Amino acid sequence: MLLINEIFHSIQGESTWAGLPCAFVRLTGCHLRCAYCDTEYAFYEGKKWEVNAVLAEVERVGGGCRLVEVTGGEPLLQPDVYELMRRLCDAGKTVLVETDGACDISKCDARVIRIMDIKTPGSGEAERNRWENIEALTKRDEVKFVVCSREDYDWSREVIVKHRLHTRVNAVLMGAAAPMAATSEIAGAQGLPMRELAEWVLADHLPVRLQTQLHKLIWDPFARGV
Numbered sequence: 399m400l401l402i403n404e405i406f407h408s409i410q411g412e413s414t415w416a417g418l419p420c421a422f423v424r425l426t427g428c429h430l431r432c433a434y435c436d437t438e439y440a441f442y443e444g445k446k447w448e449v450n451a452v453l454a455e456v457e458r459v460g461g462g463c464r465l466v467e468v469t470g471g472e473p474l475l476q477p478d479v480y481e482l483m484r485r486l487c488d489a490g491k492t493v494l495v496e497t498d499g500a501c502d503i504s505k506c507d508a509r510v511i512r513i514m515d516i517k518t519p520g521s522g523e524a525e526r527n528r529w530e531n532i533e534a535l536t537k538r539d540e541v542k543f544v545v546c547s548r549e550d551y552d553w554s555r556e557v558i559v560k561h562r563l564h565t566r567v568n569a570v571l572m573g574a575a576a577p578m579a580a581t582s583e584i585a586g587a588q589g590l591p592m593r594e595l596a597e598w599v600l601a602d603h604l605p606v607r608l609q610t611q612l613h614k615l616i617w618d619p620f621a622r623g624v
């Protein structure tokens with residue numbers, strides 16, 4: 399049984415898979431409260447689904463779409479997510495999981511592509527990074543930094559260099575935090591202009607892939623189900 403926030407078909411908006419049609423399964427619940435979180439609605443809202451029903455719904459909304467992303471909230475908090483991902487792989491899907499980097503990623507089926515956050519100090523959750531995960535990453539996986547400030551950028555650069563992340567994974571992704579208002583659950587973030595981040599990356603020749611959130615350029619940035 400899984401607590402699911404939403405299942406929908408959209409354009410993959412981040413990572414090296416951006417731009418491709420993709421079926422999304424968003425699981426309810428998260429144990430972090432990042433300052434820039436844009437899926438606060440997934441903290442509590444959800445409905446219980448059997449794994450079989452989720453598989454059927456992915457087929458229905460995705461119309462047979464080969465690419466499926468499991469996201470949240472934090473999807474790895476629910477034990478049955480591993481069966482869901484395994485069965486999606488068995489069905490011939492390319493399965494991405496977006497995870498916050500605070501959970502053990504080694505239990506995912508080896509066919510699953512893990513897109514793992516490394517939380518920067520500006521997120522307010524950097525102490526929750528599970529550094530052992532870095533050893534479990536493979537060339538199929540991707541890591542992502544959401545940068546809130548110059549301090550976050552310098553911190554991220556040190557982590558990349560120290561762990562030679564660009565040699566371990568398919569891509570080191572770097573994005574600028576979007577401005578988010580403070581709420582009772584999150585601290586809120588001022589946001590960082592993408593151009594500033596691009597100039598820092600170029601000046602340092604940093605081996606990262608700068609990314610936008612494509613779905614937010616296509617649709618309203620606060621729209622759900624896209």
Ligand code: SF4
Nearest residue numbers: 428430432435471498
């Ligand atoms: S990990 Fe952070 S950004 Fe992701 S859902 Fe949880 S609070 Fe939001």
